Each structure stands twice: as structure tokens, then as C-alpha cells.
Amino acid sequence: MKVKIRYCGQLKQAAGCAAEEVDPGGELSAQELIASVAARHGEPLTGYLLDESGRLRATVLAFVNEEQVDWETPRPLGDGDELVFMSAIAGG
């Protein structure tokens, strides 16, 4: 199974890439994949994505196939799904 991951805003720099394709190696929920991505990348991305309790930070939104992920509701992933991380940005 292949899942495409895209990083927006400052998360792009933290991840060191704009996009990547991963094989989760089995059936995972979006929440499990997010934790796995954070663990694989380590800092600084982990600190951008997850809070101290390992939940998605309140300053980051995650979407699977353009639908927002609710952290409390496990979101099963399928082959070809796209996971997008977006951070809050502002104006100027």
C-alpha cells in the first residue's frame, strides 16, 4: 500500500521535503501513520506535528483526500490515499 504525504507551510522545511510517498507496511489509520511519520523524521518535524501527549498539535490540520482528520475518530487509509499536513499561517 502506498500513501502520498504532502507538507504545507513551515512543515515543508521541518520535513525537509514538500512531499513523499510511504508504504506503511500494513493497514494503518491516519492517526497511526502520523505518529509513524513523526517518529521516522524525528526533530524538528515531530515537535511541529505532535504535542507532548503525542496528539496532533492544535496548530496543525491533517487531511486525507481533502477531508479533515478528526483525531478522535480513527481514519482508515487505503492504497493511493493522500495525507496533507497544513500549519496555521497569517498575513502581512
Add this chain to the structure above:
Amino acid sequence: MIEPKSLTDEERAVYEWQMWVPEFGEEGQEKLKGASVLISRIGGLGGVVAYELAAAGVGRLVLAHAGDVKPSDLNRQLLMTHEGLGKSRVESAARRLRELNPRLEVEAVAENINDDNAAALVGGVDLVVDCAPLFEERFLLNREAKSQGKPLVECAMYELEAQLTTFLPGKTRYLHELYPEKPGWWKREFPVFGAVSGAVGCMGAMEVIKVISGIGEPLAGELLVFDLGEMRFHKMTLGSS
């Protein structure tokens, strides 16, 4: 509730092309003329929103932005000029808008949104546009708009990317509910091109026109995200809780 205002012959001539848009017509133009809009900061984003709304014939604009024009404003803040360096941003902006549309009522407030002015500024308009660079201002403006039941168009940018959505009272969450915390890594100054702020500013102005006139479908419950580096546009569906 916006009270439409009837048009003069001069206004019918100026707005003829947009009144040809199906579903908009003279009725839509009268709603724009009767509307008032607060724009928080009139820099790269808000300046373009203001310019497009002045051109479109919105009746009254309230511009809130402190400080004077700096050289580093001029790559994107299209209401500012080289001659205006060192002078009030909001006065420069008001002058440019009046040159474009002398019928426009402009209220220039040389302050950013703060605890002392937010309630009165939001209370004095029909709709709010958030273009501020600091999350403290954005959250304050959003809380006030939500509590007063005012629609709010939210514009943001970074590098070659932008985000745009519209918050509607009773129908969508507002910014402080979507992103409950300010990102610790956000900095007041950041990389961006004027063409990026201009693009999202034009789209933000269109959201205002749609909400006021009732044409089209505003981005309520959806976040438009685009990356002009790859010319990639996506409408993301936002959760309801």
C-alpha cells in the same frame, strides 16, 4: 442585515460590466453599495482586498492598520507608494482608494485590532476581513466577529502558498476554533511574494462580494489552499467540531 442603496446614473455606468454577471445585476450592486466592511491590516493581503472592494463599489470600508510605510512593504503592499515612505500606511491607503473610487466612504483607523477597539470596529460593519500578520490579532478579531454574528473572510499566505476560507455565524467554526492555539514557530516577518498576496487578496475580495450579494458559494466549511510554485489548488473540507 444590509440595506441596499439605490444607484446613481454614474454608478450604473461604472459598474455596468459586473452588473451583467448573471444573478448579480443591479440588485447585487445595490447591496454592495449599502454594505460596510472592516479590513484588519491593509498590507499585502488587505490592501488588495480593499482595492478590489473599492473598485467593485462597496459603500464603506473601515481600514485598521498602525504604523508608517517602510521600504520592505513595497514588494506587496500595493496601496503604498515610494513617495509615502515614512508616512501613515492607512492614510496612504485611503488616498489611493479615493483616487480609484471617489464615491467610497473610507474610515482610516491608524491602529491595529486590539482589546480596546475590536468590539466597536466589528460592531460598526456588516462583514470583516482578516489579513493581520499576528495570531493574537486574528484570534481577537475572530472571537469578536463570532460573538457579534458577523461573517469573516480569512486570508493567509506564506512563501508561495496561501489559505482562504469564510466563516459564517451559526454555520461554521471561526479561526480560534479551527486552530485553537497560535503556532509557536510563526514569525511576524516571513518570506512571500506580492503576487501571492495579491492572488489571495483578489480571491478574498470575491468571497466578500459573494457573501454580501448572495451570488455563488462562499468557502464556508472549506479551506482553499494553493501553492503557486506548482500552481496546485485544493479545496479542503473542514470538520464541524
